[in-house]
Amino acid sequence: MSGHNVILDVQNLQTYFPIQGGVVRKTxxxxxxVEDVSFQIREQETFGLVGESGCGKSTTGRTILRLIEPTSGHIYFDGQDLCALDKESMRQKRRDMQLVFQDPYASLNPRMTVRKLLEEPLKTHFSLSQAGMDEQVLWISQAVGLSPEQLERYPHQFSGGQRQRISIARALITKPRFVVADEPVSALDVSIQAQILNLLMGLQKDLKLSYLFISHDLNVVRHISNRVGVxxxxxxxELGDTEDVYHTPMHPYTQALLSAIPKRDPSEEKARIRLEGDVPSPASPPPGCAFHNRCPHCTAACKEQVPESRELSPGHWVACHLYD
Known part of the structure; x- marks a missing residue:
């Protein structure tokens, strides 16, 4: 990682969705x-966000881009608070901040050829001649491994891996500096996942990109991320350098997640940590630590007080009363 300046600074981010009830649909x-989330992403860094389905990962990513409006908190991009921008200013800012979706087929207009799909962001954010657009389309299609002939085809004529290449090209054609990659390989075969991950890492190096990489797959996150938040x-x-978190997980939830990763050697012994109980509803989160009803180390303090995030070693932060 060559860049060290902070490009994205998320502070105390909260995103609540109202629950409507009754005949008059009152809240x-x-x-x-998303509850009090804070982290930073440096230039040319990949920050992985990992956790079980429904934990708020995707909502965090979309809130950062203000595709979902935050309830409170601050999102600083290059030092500018995105929460203070009006909708038009935020729309212009999205030239520098793009999203790669989990399901490329759902995000690509089936009635448009690949060429038209790639031209659309250019028309939105730039005033280019047709020759200028053709040049940019050819550049990004070659960068992601698409041939000129494929530009005249429609999304349904491609495999899942090829469609994800189109989705990546569409996100990167505006030459953004920051990309939210929301489960970009989870819908793909394992054999294709590695190709797309290697493509993302190569493009990051060539285009000097910063990634927020969202996934529930711990092995994928470890492969691509410099730092990780659980x-x-x-x-x-828990938050820290990827290898620190994977080698010395400190939060009981992180320890349980990592214990579930299959070992490469079937004969290798592994102590699986099985969590009891169910994930509480985000509509009625428990008091104190959100994890306390499933934690094998739960104390009275865990049931009453939300633990503060503490830096237990350089860059390694944990929110757990075990370390008070």
């Missing part, structure tokens, strides 16, 4: 999708 409560019920429980 009767809120889903706490989310549970809308909160970041």
């Amino acid at each position: 009767v409560g809120y889903v706490h999708a 989310m549970y019920l809308g909160r970041i429980m």
Whole structure:
């Protein structure tokens, strides 16, 4: 990682969704999708966000891009608070901040050829001649491994891996500096996943990109991320350099997640940590630590007080009363 300046600084981000009830559809409560989340991403860094389905990872990514409006908190991009921008200013800012979706087929207009799909962002953000657009389309298609002949085809004529290449090209054709990659390989075969991950890493190096990489797959996150944040019920429980978190997990939830990764050697012994109970509803999160009802080390303090995130070693932060 060659860049060290912070490009994205998320501070105390909260995203709540109102629950409507009754005949008159009054707000009767809120889903706490993202709860007091803070982290930074440096230039040319990949920050992995990992956790079980429904923990708030994707909502965090979309809130950062303001595709979902935050309830409170701050999102600084290049020092500018995105939460203070009006919709038109934010739309212009998205030239520098793009999203790669989990399901490329759902995000690509089936009635448009690949060429038209790639031209659309250029028309939105730039005033280019047709020759200028043709040049940019050819450049990005070659960068992601698409041939000129494929530009005249439609999304349904491609495999899942090829469609994800189109989706990546569409996100990168505006030459953004920051990309939210939301489960970009989870819908692909394992054999294709490695190709797409290697493509993303190569493009990051060539285009000097910063990534927020969202996934529930711990092995994928380890492969691509410089640092990682572990989310549970809308909160970041542990954050640090990827190898530090994977080698010395300190939060009981992180330890349980990592214990579930299959070992390469079937004969190797592994102590699987099985969590009891269910994930609480984000519509009625428990008091104290969000993980306390499933934690094998739960104390009285865990049931009453939300643990503060503490830096236990350089760059390694943990929100757990075990380390008070």
